Structures are given as structure tokens and as C-alpha cells.
Amino acid sequence: MGRVARARTLRSRESARAEDLDRGRRRTGLLLALPAAVLVGGLVVFPIAEATYYSFTSWNGETAHFVGLSSYSQLLFHTTAIRQIFQNNLSVVLSIPAGLFFALTAAFLTSLRVPGWRPFRFVVFLPVALSWVVIGIVFSNFLTPGQGIDSLLSGIGLHSLALDWLGSTHTALPALLATFNWALFGINTVIFMTGLASIPPEVVEAARVDGAGFFKILRHIVMPLLGRFVRLAFLVTMISGFSGMFGLIYVMTAGGPGFSTTTLEFQIYQSAFTLGNFGQAAALGIFLLLIMLAVTFVINMIGRRKAADLW
Amino acid sequence: MVTATLPDVLEHKGGAAGPGRARSSLAGRHLVASITLLVIGVALLYPLIDVVIASFRTQGTGPFTLQYWRAVFQQIPVWHQLGMSALVTGCSVAGVLVVSVPAGYAYAKLSFRGAKIVFAVTIACMMIPVESMIIPEYSNLAKVGLVGSVLGTVLVFIGLGIPLSVFLMASYFNSLPDALVESGLVDGAGHLRIFLSVMLPLAIPAIVTIGVLEFLAVWNDLLIALLFLPIQSQTIAVGLAALQGNHILNTYVLVAGSVLSAIPPMIVYMLFQRHLVAGLTMGVHR
Known part of the structure; x- marks a missing residue:
């Protein structure tokens, strides 16, 4: 009887201590997480909720009237400017594979560890440290008629290609996108280098023992295993192109000539801060968010299906 | 490098080709790869270097000058x-x-x-x-x-x-x-x-x-x-x-x-x- 009672008090003392510790852990956890949670809640989550609401109103920054889906329907069906803007965003996406192809080539050559790969990696990754303002100012100069690219092209006898790259509606977007992909080249190369380093050498060795040649190994082993890195690089570039290119556009073309280099992201700024149409800007913002979520989802689905085929 | 990496394995040609030929073709391939990297590196840096050099020349193409670099401190805060x-x-x-x-x-x-x-x-x-x-x-x-x-x-x-x-x-x-x-x-x-x-x-x-x-x-x-x-x-x-x-x-x-x-x-x-x-x-x- 006495022994049982003692055991019981021991156990309850132990469980009391465990409970204390548990409470301490929960309290400390809450304390440490609270400031970040409050700041994100107030400065990111709440504004997004507001933006969603305002996208159904006509809002000039002060008064908001409920207008239902009219901002959205305007976006989808009306002005030719909007259609141009969507096409520009599509062009951003379509320019990405070319950039990724060069980055993949560079990563592959770098991972062969040939002489000079270290300085190469340093140079290639360098634009990561440069702002869009710096890159934009440099490339605006480089692309100005009579300067950089002109003298280069004339030097190799291509006078006919010496154009006013940023001044014409036909060439401004390609020039902007070339600059954009130039800036992301380094990040993508590094992502692919990480991918190449993650491939287990045994797998490649086994294929070689089975008699597979260099290109066969490249095509059937290296590329499939790189799949998820290609997806990551594509997503990173797309996110940057859709929602991180504002500075480059602002500096290089300010969205023009006309709407030829205005993307959705840039139009949000224009709608709100030069046209004062905050309601439409909010609708565009929500629309941009939805597009990005959809693309991310689709790319992940493609990845999953490919992986399933592989196994 | 301690462990074998993918490139090591990819390059480790053995057997049939014979060590001598494998080595020379490997060296040749390395040379091509090095040169390609050099070309890509130069092409990437070219716009930056070109524009920075131009900022030291009168009107971008003339003789050497520091006028633009001095002007930065005078004209912009x-x-x-x-x-x-x-x-x-x-x-x-x-x-x-x-x-x-x-x-x-x-x-x-x-x-x-x-x-x-x-x-x-x-x-x-x-x-x-x-x-x-x-x-x-x-x-x-x-x-x-x-x-x-x-x-x-x-x-x-x-x-x-x-x-x-x-x-x-x-x-x-x-x-x-x-x-x-x-x-x-x-x-x-x-x-x-x-x-x-x-x-x-x-x-x-x-x-x-x-x-x-x-x-x-x-x-x-x-x-x-x-x-x-x-x-x-x-x-x-x-x-x-x-x-x-x-x-x-x-x-x-x-x-x-x-x-x-x-x-x-x-x-x-x-x-x-x-x-x-x-x-x-x-x-x-x-």
C-alpha cells in the first residue's frame, strides 16, 4: 500500500515536471514567434486581404464603391493595352528556355572542373549583386545608337543591325528580355551546378560499365535527374520576371514605347501611382498573384508526372 | 577533391580506347571546354566593361577624362x-x-x-x-x-x-x-x-x-x-x-x-x- 502510494506521487511529480517543461516550451515558442507573426500579419497578410476586397471596388485611395467583378471583366475582355500587357508577360515566359539552355551549358562545362572554372563561376554569379538600376543604366547605354553594341556590330560588318533597340516597339521588348536573362544567367548556372553535383557518380559509373557512351549518359541519366533543378530554375526566373523586374523596366524603358514593354507588374504601378486608379491596380495585383500560383502549380504537376514516368 | 564527382566519372575513360588516346582526347576536350567558358565569360562581362570604360572617355569614345566621375560628386548628392x-x-x-x-x-x-x-x-x-x-x-x-x-x-x-x-x-x-x-x-x-x-x-x-x-x-x-x-x-x-x-x-x-x-x-x-x-x-x- 505504502509503496504504491509512493510510486503514485513519484509519477505525478514526474508528470508535473514534464507538464511544466511542456508549458515552458509552448510559452517560449509563442514568445519567440510572435513578433514575426504580427509583422507578417499586419504588413503582408492584411494588405493582401484588403487588396482582394478593393479589387471588387472602384477605389481612388480614399473612397471605395463596390463594383463587383467589373474591374476583372475590364481586364479580361476590353482594352487593347491589356491584351498587349498579357502578351508581354507571355513573352517573358517564352524567353526563359533560351536563357536556361545557355545556363545549363555553362553549368555543365563548369562542372567538368576544367582550368578556369573558379574565376568563371565568380564572373557568372556577379550580376546577383547588381541592382536592376545599375544593370538598367549600363544596358541602356550599351544599347544606345552609336555606342557599345553599335560599334560592336559595325566592327564585325553588321551595320544593318545597328538599331535603336530601346526606341522601337519591335525591338524594345526583345532587348529588355535579353538583359533580363543576362542578369539571371548566374543564378540559373549555380542552380544547375548544384544539380549536377547532386547526381550520384555510381549511377553514371554503372551506366558506363553497361556500355553507355558520353551522350547516352547525358541524355538518359543526367538530364532526367536534373529535371527538378530545371523546374526550380524556371520557377525562379519566372517569378523574377513576373514580379521582380519592376526596377529594370522603370530604368530601361518605363514600359514604352507605347505599351510595348509594360508587363502586368509594371501596369499595377502605373494604374495606381500615375493614373490613381487604385481599384483597378488591386484587381491587377490579385490577378498577378493568381497567375503565378497557377503557373507554379502546373509546373509542379508536370514535374510530378515526369517523375512518375521515370519510376 | 576527396570523393569522385560526376565529371570525374564521366571523364574516366578506360579500357578499349587505350590510356594514351583517352588522355589526349580528354586534354583536347578540356581545352575546348576552357575556351568555351572563356568566351561565355567575356561575352557576359563585355557590356559592363564597355560601358564602364566609356565613362572614362570624353563623349564615350574620345580621349581619357575624369570629368564624368568628378561630376557625379558635384551634380548628384x-x-x-x-x-x-x-x-x-x-x-x-x-x-x-x-x-x-x-x-x-x-x-x-x-x-x-x-x-x-x-x-x-x-x-x-x-x-x-x-x-x-x-x-x-x-x-x-x-x-x-x-x-x-x-x-x-x-x-x-x-x-x-x-x-x-x-x-x-x-x-x-x-x-x-x-x-x-x-x-x-x-x-x-x-x-x-x-x-x-x-x-x-x-x-x-x-x-x-x-x-x-x-x-x-x-x-x-x-x-x-x-x-x-x-x-x-x-x-x-x-x-x-x-x-x-x-x-x-x-x-x-x-x-x-x-x-x-x-x-x-x-x-x-x-x-x-x-x-x-x-x-x-x-x-x-x-
């Missing part, structure tokens, strides 16, 4: 703008670190009620484009008088910087063994004490990584500073962007100014290249 960039960047980096590191630890090691859902919402915020929330943000901060102030600007940067930082810190703390916490508890230390004196020193590499990422994001930003700082007191990025394209200044003065503005991030890049690569490949976002 670069020192004031660099000071603003340093102030805003310093405060934002400090703010993000102070709130994100403890939060990352809490989500990784100190589960509390609701932790999972709050963490998920925080992470989801990484996907939100700045432009989607910046307009209500602007009007909210305007209502409390924080538009046109350093405090308001820094707050916006902190809010935007937290999701990625918390995510990276949480995954780093997750990789540290729970046994560290348990042995601390056995020694009678409380959770706060364990975090401060055991875990925090171990997390320094990750802290440096998120510090560097945040530094580059804020120093190089245009939109937030443009909207939230007072017009007469801007960061160097906004100062330069505002002058670009209005033809008040010679473009080579702007080039000189941008080179100047790129020096601090370049130094950070050179010092912390390894941390930067680690951070960018862990959870990429820019």
Missing part, C-alpha cells in the same frame, strides 16, 4: 544617398534578423498551439508578388503617417523579408539535433537560455546567409524606397533611377554613379559568395 541606402539597409537587416531568427527556432524546435498554421501562412507569403499588396500597404501606412519616413520604409522591408528568412532559419534549426535541446533541459536550463546560448551560436552560418540576402534585396530595391521614402531624401538606387532618361545629366555621369552604388554590394558579394550560393539554392527568391 551621392554621399547623402549612399548614407540613406546604408541607413535603410542596416535597419532592415537588423530588424529582419531580430524577429526571424527566434521565429525560425520556435517553429523548428518549440511547437506551440497553432504553430503549424501560422508557419504555413508565413511561408505562403513568399509567393506573394510585392505589387499585389503594395497598394493597400501604401494607403495603410499613409493613414498612420508613415509614408515618407525611414521607419515606414524599414517596416515594409522587414515585413517582406520575414517569410523567406523564417523559412531558411526554420529549415536550418530543423537540421540541428533535438538532443542538444534535451541535454540543455537535463542541465536545468530553460528554453530561452538554450536558444540564446546553445543554438544561436550554432546558427551563425545561416544568420549570415539571410543577412546577406536581405542586404542585397534592400540595397538594390527600387519600388519600396521610391514609394515610401521622402522625395528629397532618397536611396542611391532611386536617386539614379529618377535621373535616368530625363536627359538632365550626361549618361556617363549616371554610369559612374551606378558603379559607385554597386561597390558596397560587390564587397558583400566577394566576402560572402559561399553563403549567398547556399542561401539561393536553399530557397530561391528575389
Whole structure:
């Protein structure tokens, strides 16, 4: 009887201590997480909720009237400017594979560890440290008629290609996108280098023992295993192109000539801060968010299906 | 290199081809690869070098001159703008670190009620484009008088910087063994004490990584500073962007100014290249 009672008090003392510790852990956890949670809640989550609401109103920054889906329907069906803007965003996406192809080539050559790969990696990754303002100012100069690219092209006898790259509606977007992909080249190369380093050498060795040649190994082993890195690089570039290119556009073309280099992201700024149409800007913002979520989802689905085929 | 890497294996030609021929074809292939890298490297740097050299020549093509570089200091308030960039960047980096590191630890090691859902919402915020929330943000901060102030600007940067930082810190703390916490508890230390004196020193590499990422994001930003700082007191990025394209200044003065503005991030890049690569490949976002 006495022994049982003692055991019981021991156990309850132990469980009391465990409970204390548990409470301490929960309290400390809450304390440490609270400031970040409050700041994100107030400065990111709440504004997004507001933006969603305002996208159904006509809002000039002060008064908001409920207008239902009219901002959205305007976006989808009306002005030719909007259609141009969507096409520009599509062009951003379509320019990405070319950039990724060069980055993949560079990563592959770098991972062969040939002489000079270290300085190469340093140079290639360098634009990561440069702002869009710096890159934009440099490339605006480089692309100005009579300067950089002109003298280069004339030097190799291509006078006919010496154009006013940023001044014409036909060439401004390609020039902007070339600059954009130039800036992301380094990040993508590094992502692919990480991918190449993650491939287990045994797998490649086994294929070689089975008699597979260099290109066969490249095509059937290296590329499939790189799949998820290609997806990551594509997503990173797309996110940057859709929602991180504002500075480059602002500096290089300010969205023009006309709407030829205005993307959705840039139009949000224009709608709100030069046209004062905050309601439409909010609708565009929500629309941009939805597009990005959809693309991310689709790319992940493609990845999953490919992986399933592989196994 | 200690372990065999993919390229080692790819290159290790043996047997049939014969060692001599394999080696020479390998050397040949290496030479081709090296030259290709050189060509790509030069092509990448060419625009930068070309424009920077032009900024030292009269009208971009004439004889050597320092006039544009002198003009930067006379025509643009670069020192004031660099000071603003340093102030805003310093405060934002400090703010993000102070709130994100403890939060990352809490989500990784100190589960509390609701932790999972709050963490998920925080992470989801990484996907939100700045432009989607910046307009209500602007009007909210305007209502409390924080538009046109350093405090308001820094707050916006902190809010935007937290999701990625918390995510990276949480995954780093997750990789540290729970046994560290348990042995601390056995020694009678409380959770706060364990975090401060055991875990925090171990997390320094990750802290440096998120510090560097945040530094580059804020120093190089245009939109937030443009909207939230007072017009007469801007960061160097906004100062330069505002002058670009209005033809008040010679473009080579702007080039000189941008080179100047790129020096601090370049130094950070050179010092912390390894941390930067680690951070960018862990959870990429820019």
C-alpha cells in the first residue's frame, strides 16, 4: 500500500515536471514567434486581404464603391493595352528556355572542373549583386545608337543591325528580355551546378560499365535527374520576371514605347501611382498573384508526372 | 577533391580506347571546354566593361577624362544617398534578423498551439508578388503617417523579408539535433537560455546567409524606397533611377554613379559568395 502510494506521487511529480517543461516550451515558442507573426500579419497578410476586397471596388485611395467583378471583366475582355500587357508577360515566359539552355551549358562545362572554372563561376554569379538600376543604366547605354553594341556590330560588318533597340516597339521588348536573362544567367548556372553535383557518380559509373557512351549518359541519366533543378530554375526566373523586374523596366524603358514593354507588374504601378486608379491596380495585383500560383502549380504537376514516368 | 564527382566519372575513360588516346582526347576536350567558358565569360562581362570604360572617355569614345566621375560628386548628392541606402539597409537587416531568427527556432524546435498554421501562412507569403499588396500597404501606412519616413520604409522591408528568412532559419534549426535541446533541459536550463546560448551560436552560418540576402534585396530595391521614402531624401538606387532618361545629366555621369552604388554590394558579394550560393539554392527568391 505504502509503496504504491509512493510510486503514485513519484509519477505525478514526474508528470508535473514534464507538464511544466511542456508549458515552458509552448510559452517560449509563442514568445519567440510572435513578433514575426504580427509583422507578417499586419504588413503582408492584411494588405493582401484588403487588396482582394478593393479589387471588387472602384477605389481612388480614399473612397471605395463596390463594383463587383467589373474591374476583372475590364481586364479580361476590353482594352487593347491589356491584351498587349498579357502578351508581354507571355513573352517573358517564352524567353526563359533560351536563357536556361545557355545556363545549363555553362553549368555543365563548369562542372567538368576544367582550368578556369573558379574565376568563371565568380564572373557568372556577379550580376546577383547588381541592382536592376545599375544593370538598367549600363544596358541602356550599351544599347544606345552609336555606342557599345553599335560599334560592336559595325566592327564585325553588321551595320544593318545597328538599331535603336530601346526606341522601337519591335525591338524594345526583345532587348529588355535579353538583359533580363543576362542578369539571371548566374543564378540559373549555380542552380544547375548544384544539380549536377547532386547526381550520384555510381549511377553514371554503372551506366558506363553497361556500355553507355558520353551522350547516352547525358541524355538518359543526367538530364532526367536534373529535371527538378530545371523546374526550380524556371520557377525562379519566372517569378523574377513576373514580379521582380519592376526596377529594370522603370530604368530601361518605363514600359514604352507605347505599351510595348509594360508587363502586368509594371501596369499595377502605373494604374495606381500615375493614373490613381487604385481599384483597378488591386484587381491587377490579385490577378498577378493568381497567375503565378497557377503557373507554379502546373509546373509542379508536370514535374510530378515526369517523375512518375521515370519510376 | 576527396570523393569522385560526376565529371570525374564521366571523364574516366578506360579500357578499349587505350590510356594514351583517352588522355589526349580528354586534354583536347578540356581545352575546348576552357575556351568555351572563356568566351561565355567575356561575352557576359563585355557590356559592363564597355560601358564602364566609356565613362572614362570624353563623349564615350574620345580621349581619357575624369570629368564624368568628378561630376557625379558635384551634380548628384551621392554621399547623402549612399548614407540613406546604408541607413535603410542596416535597419532592415537588423530588424529582419531580430524577429526571424527566434521565429525560425520556435517553429523548428518549440511547437506551440497553432504553430503549424501560422508557419504555413508565413511561408505562403513568399509567393506573394510585392505589387499585389503594395497598394493597400501604401494607403495603410499613409493613414498612420508613415509614408515618407525611414521607419515606414524599414517596416515594409522587414515585413517582406520575414517569410523567406523564417523559412531558411526554420529549415536550418530543423537540421540541428533535438538532443542538444534535451541535454540543455537535463542541465536545468530553460528554453530561452538554450536558444540564446546553445543554438544561436550554432546558427551563425545561416544568420549570415539571410543577412546577406536581405542586404542585397534592400540595397538594390527600387519600388519600396521610391514609394515610401521622402522625395528629397532618397536611396542611391532611386536617386539614379529618377535621373535616368530625363536627359538632365550626361549618361556617363549616371554610369559612374551606378558603379559607385554597386561597390558596397560587390564587397558583400566577394566576402560572402559561399553563403549567398547556399542561401539561393536553399530557397530561391528575389
